[in-house]
Amino acid sequence: MLSLRIAARFLRKSPVQSGLIAAGIAFGIGVQVFLGSLIISLQESLVDETIGSSPQVTVASAVEGESVTYTGALQQTLEGHPEVTTVVPTRAYSAIYTQGDGSAPLQVTGGDLQRLDTIYDLSGRVTAGEASLEAGEVMVGRDFAAEFGLEPGAALTLVRPDGTADEETVTAVVDFGAAAANRSLAFVAGPTAAEVLGQEPDEYTAVQLQVDDVFGSVAVADELAAEPALEGLTVSEWQAENEDLLGALQAQSSSSYTIQFFVLLAVALGIASTLAISAVQKTRQIGILKAMGMKDRGAGRIFFWQALVLGAGGAALGVLLGVVLILVFAQVGTTIALAPQWGFTGISFVVGVAVAVLSSIIPSRRTSRLDPIEVIQGG
């Protein structure tokens, strides 16, 4: 380990140079960790906001307009799938609300409040009134309520597709987190919807599911579709219906990777150039070491060790810097749930060390090839 001992001494005797390289790596990896964690947190938050409060897999009848009979076998199959976290049978229909000259279409979903909460978190999103979905009760979106001046306790007459009308009482105003949803969604009790749709108690429009890994929905949908209990039913999942969102997420990831790549490239070039300068500065020492019998490989390893030590030290500092930055940002008024992404942080550390080591290839080869006679003759 003479090469390591020499490398460590070279580093220690050039504290400014060593510090600058380590700082370069630290800032690069710090930016990497911060940016990566930020983007991942942002995407998780976005996915959670968009997909987290809606069904990720939906089971419906293969024939449009027909009901799904929610049998025990179906329930068992759906609830028994290891990836499925929530199973909510729902009834859905369209209705129109009119008030004076104004009117608005509503997408009404009927179901059990407790079950609906597992997907839509209605109770947690109430901005006025109290969450309740007994027979004859309705919960509406914030924008819809504001547009028509509806408050909890107000009567709401909904005209059904068949022209019949029904009066419900507003129990709560809900903020769904998206303007479109706030304008057009309404929730009623399951039996109310069943009555509107003429469905039996075990008949539903669809069964809505949530899964553990939202991006694993395709596999879950495929697996469920193959189950005998789901014969005659179709299984759809959110990714097929949200290509734009996926595209946006992918674009965000790509831009993040691009930035990270160029940050790492800048770090690599910085390390390589500084190590190359260091190799030139140490030419005399390397030459004399070789004259004394140090082998080419041993001499070349000096800069490999330097890069490894600087890479590990700099990357560790960078991880610390990135995590501190993320934690500070998380504290300073952001609506996004920012958190250090430990898996990504670990990868960043390894990448930092690897980039540093790769950057040492040129100086190491140069040192390895150095002919001691060049130094001896140069005096």
Add this chain to the structure above:
Amino acid sequence: MGEPLLVAEDLGKTYGTEVKTVALQGVSFTLERGEFASIVGQSGSGKSTLLNLIGLLDTPTAGSVTLDGHDTRRLAANDRARLRNELLGFVFQFHHLLPEFSVLENVVMPGLIGGASIATLRARAVEVLGLLGLDGLEEKNANQLSGGQKQRVAIARALLNRPALVLADEPTGNLDTVNTTAVYDLFRTIHRELGTAFLIVTHDRAVAQRTDRILEVADGRLVQDVRDVYAAPAAPPASDGGDADAATPPPPASGGGDADAATPPPPASGGGDAIAPPPDASPDGGGDAAGELSAGGPDVGDEPERGGPAHV
């Protein structure tokens, strides 16, 4: 007689491919174990090139170097490096100490390169430093020493692995007269005490004349190979069997070297002057340095013999 330490055979070095510059050609000579020889020549004559070829720092374009029985033509770079480490010690005009390391670390470096640990080398390094009058400087940084001290540390470093041959290229070129004398005396004493062979490149005839054998290089050729049989120590050095040879008048240079030596030297070289007694070759010249060494070896009283008439 045992195997020669060094055999240079028809050694040549030509630089360039299109425009060829011949730096050295047809140099042949043999160096026995424990010899104390010098290479002289004018600047650009090829003497340093010769030393670099012998020291396996450079590769010849013609001829061969056989070192301790190893034909170095067939050796890979790593084997050449190993031979440099085990058999050779280098002292250059510039000390070439590693400024990042202490005196002790500099001295043990050849041993560390050879794979030994600093703990096992420390005692020997301290001993060698003591031999060179550098006691107490072990932990100092190489940069904190005077020029003469640095050169002595470089000599200590060259001696650490107990090399069979020390190659010194203008070792006193950067030193004043006092330090020049001291370094030369150290070489002589080490040679006597340890039986180490020395080959000293110098343009200073006064230094060369104090060695036992002078190889003169001019225009890339070995033009003269003279031995001062009276300058050799009266008693054999205290080391290996090769020393016995050193005590007897060495044989004439072998191979092509004989032919070169037989040719009349160019007028500028002045063969007779080359072996005239140096003005400062007094009995006191190396007395102090030699006096520090063990009493077992021949003492500095041998020195006057070198100052006496010398003969080819």
